[in-house]
Every structure is written in C-alpha cells, then in structure tokens.
Amino acid sequence: xxxxxxxxxxxxxxxxxxxxxxxxxxxxxxxxxxxxxxxxxxxxxxxxxxxxxxxxxxxxxxxxxxxxxxxxxxxxxxxxxxxxxxxxxxxxxxxxxxxxxxxxxxxxxxxxxxxxxxxxxxxxxxxxxxxxxxxxxxxxxxxxxxxxxxxxxxxxxxxxxxxxxxxxxxxxxxxxxxxxxxxxxxxxxxxxxxxxxxxxxxxxxxxxxxxxxxxxxxxxxxxxxxxxxxxxxxxxxxxxxxxxxxxxxxxxxxxxxx
Amino acid sequence: xxxxxxxxxxxxxxxxxxxxxxxxxxxxxxxxxxxxxxxxxxxxxxxxxxxxxxxxxxxxxxxxxxxxxxxxxxxxxxxxxxxxxxxxxxxxxxxxxxxxxxxxxxxxxxxxxxxxxxxxxxxxxxxxxxxxxxxxxxxxxxxxxxxxxxxxxxxxxxxxxxxxxxxxxxxxxxxxxxxxxxxxxxxxxxxxxxxxxxxxxxxxxxxxxxxxxxxxxxxxxxxxxxxxxxxxxxxxxxxxxxxxx
Numbered sequence: 330x331x332x333x334x335x336x337x338x339x340x341x342x343x344x345x346x347x348x349x350x351x352x353x354x355x356x357x358x359x360x361x362x363x364x365x366x367x368x369x370x371x372x373x374x375x376x377x378x379x380x381x382x383x384x385x386x387x388x389x390x391x392x393x394x395x396x397x398x399x400x401x402x403x404x405x406x407x408x409x410x411x412x413x414x415x416x417x418x419x420x421x422x423x424x425x426x427x428x429x430x431x432x433x434x435x436x437x438x439x440x441x442x443x444x445x446x447x448x449x450x451x452x453x454x455x456x457x458x459x460x461x462x463x464x465x466x467x468x469x470x471x472x473x474x475x476x477x478x479x480x481x482x483x484x485x486x487x488x489x490x491x492x493x494x495x496x497x498x499x500x501x502x503x504x505x506x507x508x509x510x511x512x513x514x515x516x517x518x519x520x521x522x523x524x525x526x527x528x529x530x531x532x533x534x535x536x537x538x539x540x541x542x543x544x545x546x547x548x549x550x551x552x553x554x555x556x557x558x559x560x561x562x563x564x565x566x567x568x569x570x571x572x573x574x575x576x577x578x579x580x581x582x583x584x585x586x587x
Numbered sequence: 588x589x590x591x592x593x594x595x596x597x598x599x600x601x602x603x604x605x606x607x608x609x610x611x612x613x614x615x616x617x618x619x620x621x622x623x624x625x626x627x628x629x630x631x632x633x634x635x636x637x638x639x640x641x642x643x644x645x646x647x648x649x650x651x652x653x654x655x656x657x658x659x660x661x662x663x664x665x666x667x668x669x670x671x672x673x674x675x676x677x678x679x680x681x682x683x684x685x686x687x688x689x690x691x692x693x694x695x696x697x698x699x700x701x702x703x704x705x706x707x708x709x710x711x712x713x714x715x716x717x718x719x720x721x722x723x724x725x726x727x728x729x730x731x732x733x734x735x736x737x738x739x740x741x742x743x744x745x746x747x748x749x750x751x752x753x754x755x756x757x758x759x760x761x762x763x764x765x766x767x768x769x770x771x772x773x774x775x776x777x778x779x780x781x782x783x784x785x786x787x788x789x790x791x792x793x794x795x796x797x798x799x800x801x802x803x804x805x806x807x808x809x810x811x812x813x814x815x816x817x818x819x820x821x822x823x824x825x826x827x828x829x830x831x832x
Contacts, residue, residue: 332667332671336671416674417674420670420673420674423670423803424666424667424670427641427642427643427666427670428663428666430636430638430641
C-alpha cells in the first residue's frame with residue numbers, strides 16, 4: 330500500500346532491515362498447494378502440515394486463504410512470512426475496493442501479488458522464500474483462472490491445473506493423469522484431494538488426511554457465487570471416500586494406457 | 588490609514604458556523620435508521636457513481652451530506668484509519684467510536700483554524716452490533732462535536748424537520764421494508780410541508796446487516812431488490828434482505 334509505505338514503512342515486509350545471518354534459518358515451512366479449474370470455477374486446496382527441517386512443526390496449519398470475494402491464495406514456503414504477506418494482500422484488495430468503489434481485475438490482483446513476492450526477494454535468498462498459488466474467478470471472462478509464481482515474483486498463468494510447494498511434482502503428476510476438461514465441481518474437489526494424497530504419499534513434508542486426529546485438507550471453491558470453503562464434514566467425506574478406495578488400490582485410480 | 592476591524596471571537600465562530608450550515612443545507616438530506624437486523628442508510632442521490640454512503644470497515648458505515656470533495660476526503664481518511672488499525676492490531680479493534688473521535692478531531696481542528704475555511708459537511712458514522720442494543724450511531728456536525736444518536740438520525744438540508752418526523756414514527760424492531768418506507772416518506776416531505784414523489788432510481792440505499800454471513804456487513808441495495816422492498820406490504824423476510832444481487 331502506497332499510503333503505508335509513506336506513513337509507516339516498517340510495517341511492510343519488504344522494508345525491514347535484515348540482520349546478517351549464517352546458514353539456513355530454521356522456521357516452519359508450508360508445503361503442498363494444488364489448484365484445478367473446472368467449467369464454472371476453480372478449486373484451490375492445501376494440505377495441513379508445516380515442517381521445520383525434519384520435524385513436523387504443526388499438523389493442522391491452514392494454508393489456503395480467501396483473498397477477497399472472488400479469489401483465494403494458497404501459500405507454500407516460510408509460514409510466518411507467507412501469512413503476513415496474505416494478510417497484507419487481503420488488506421490491499423479490500424482497501425482498493427472500498428476507496429475506488431470497484432474491485433480490482435483478476436489480472437490486477439495477480440500483478441499486485443507478484444510485486445509483493447518480489448519485495449521478499451532478500452529474505453528468499455536467505456532461504457525464507459514464499460511461493461504462493463493464486464486462484465480466482467474472473468468475473469469479466471466468467472471462468473476460473475490460476476496464477477503461479479516463482480521466488481523472484483515471476484508470474485505465469487497456468488491452464489487447467491497447477492501445484493506449488495515441496496510435494497508439487499508428485500501432485501502435478503497425479504493431476505496430469507486425472508484431469509479432464511469437463512469436470513464437475515464435486516469431481517474437481519475429489520481430484521485435488523487425490524493429488525494431495527499422492528503428494529503426501531511421496532513427499533515427507535506433505536501431510537495426508539489424518540483420520541485419527543480428524544485433520545483433513547482444506548478445500549476451497551470459487552465460482553460465480555464467490556468464495557466458499559468446504560466444511561470439515563464435506564472435506565472429510567471426500568478424504569474418507571478416497572482412503573476407502575486406496576485400501577484396495579494403494580496407488581489410486583489408474584489412467585488408461587493408451 | 589485603515590485600522591483592521593475588531594471581530595469578537597464569538598462573532599467569528601458564529602460566522603463560520605453560519606457559512607458551514609448554509610453549505611450543508613444546499614445538499615439533499617439523508618437519513619440513517621435502525622431496524623431489526625441492522626442499520627439502513629437512505630438518501631436521494633441522482634448519481635449512480637458518486638456515493639453518499641460507503642463502507643468503512645466490517646461493521647462500520649459512513650454517510651455524509653454537504654460538499655462532495657470534502658466528505659470524500661474524510662471518507663478515504665476513515666478507510667485508511669480503519670484498515671491501518673485493523674492490520675496493526677485486529678479486525679475487532681476497529682470501532683465506530685474510535686473513528687468518530689478521529690473525525691471529530693479533524694473537523695474541529697479545521698473549523699477553529701483561521702487559515703482554513705470550515706468544511707461544509709455533516710457526517711454520520713454507524714456501527715452495527717451483534718444485537719440491536721449494540722448498534723451505535725454518531726452524528727458529526729461541521730464544528731467537530733459528536734452527537735450519540737439512537738433510533739433515527741437525519742442530516743443535510745431540512746434535517747430538523749425530517750428528524751422530528753422520524754422521531755415521532757420510528758419504532759424499534761421495524762423490518763427493513765418498513766424502515767425503508769418510513770425513510771422515503773420522511774425524505775419526500777418538502778420544507779413547505781407538501782409531499783413529492785422520489786422515484787426508486789433516485790434513491791441511494793445501503794444497509795449494515797448483522798445477519799449477513801460475511802465478515803463485511805455493508806451492502807448496497809439496488810435495482811430489483813430495492814423495488815421489491817419498497818413495494819412489499821411489510822412482509823419482507825430475512826432471506827429477501829440477505830440474498831445477493
């Protein structure tokens with residue numbers, strides 16, 4: 330926010346002096362975020378684990394947040410910095426909306442997030458990177474869109490599906506095989522939980538559904554009607570259905586060979 | 588050689604107050620009313636783009652009569668104050684009382700500083716609570732004083748006439764449609780006592796609705812929904828007032 334940078338620059342993440350450090354700073358890191366578009370919207374979901382080195386720092390962290398009525402952001406990377414970045418991002422979108430009386434375009438929101446990530450580059454070079462995934466419903470084009478970022482703030486629009494975080498390679502593989510153009514909302518939510526399951530299967534830093542503690546992935550859906558987070562019972566139902574099938578087929582659904 | 592005239596401080600303040608009051612009276616009046624589920628803002632405003640009412644924060648709304656550029660300036664200042672406060676501390680720490688205090692300071696300073704002309708604005712800051720008892724409405728006249736209001740408040744042109752009309756007829760626990768109709772009746776009374784019709788297109792209506800599931804309770808009521816509320820015989824349901832356009 331321009332006003333904030335004039336008024337109280339120390340409040341903004343990019344303007345803080347960094348103490349010189351040696352080696353890697355140990356801080357909780359968030360892991361896998363996945364997103365899938367379907368006709369009529371987009372689904373954004375994340376696992377619940379935060380790790381610090383080889384330790385699980387938190388089992389039930391929340392890494393997917395609504396940015397405003399029509400968009401959401403999922404965070405991978407240093408949890409503390411990422412949560413602050415999201416808070417500032419939310420504030421900025423809301424502030425713009427109130428002052429101007431109109432919402433930013435989805436592109437505008439994506440660009441703004443890009444600048445915020447770039448301002449964190451100094452931290453990223455010390456190992457405290459924040460790499461979010463941004464998904465939203467584009468009201469003008471009437472479709473769901475996904476934007477992914479790199480640590481330098483480079484922004485690229487992803488088509489159909491995207492993933493970020495340490496388990497993203499496995500999640501992306503799963504989504505590649507499961508994605509179809511004509512997914513319904515229910516199928517899309519199942520798909521993202523499948524992808525998170527596969528990521529948790531092969532990446533130690535990604536948490537799978539925890540039936541014993543009733544911790545399930547956070548799944549959010551953004552459509553024409555706005556942002557909606559699936560209730561715990563809805564996401565547990567999806568996770569349990571998947572678990573049930575995986576008891577017979579541990580590797581999940583199989584795609585056709587040809 | 589001319590000697591400067593002596594103007595007593597009383598006279599200087601009275602002149603400034605007179606100037607500000609005249610400026611405010613030129614604008615159209617608006618009313619703010621409590622109803623069962625929140626607070627409703629109603630005003631006559633031919634423009635679709637230049638709003639008299641707006642959202643400041645989750646539960647706080649803003650209404651202003653007078654000069655557009657001056658109250659727009661104050662509105663943006665208020666949004667900044669609220670957003671900065673909410674970001675620094677917590678969303679619950681932004682209150683209408685705090686905001687009204689900031690506005691009172693600003694207006695008071697401008698009013699009594701000889702270098703500036705007084706602002707020709709009158710503001711209303713309203714906060715919707717969890718229950719009707721928790722609702723707060725503050726009226727801020729041009730000189731920086733704060734008036735804590737209950738039930739209904741009118742500002743602008745013939746505010747006195749309208750507020751006495753409202754005071755007689757406003758009841759606690761009215762539904763949105765009843766409150767809205769009462770407000771329109773009050774606004775459509777002219778200074779000379781005659782009534783005129785205000786078409787729905789010229790009305791600007793917004794609510795702070797405590798039943799809204801979102802964190803942000805402010806919502807504009809436009810188009811079909813407004814027409815429906817103005818027509819219905821007082822049988823408005825909550826579903827109607829909370830559904831989105």
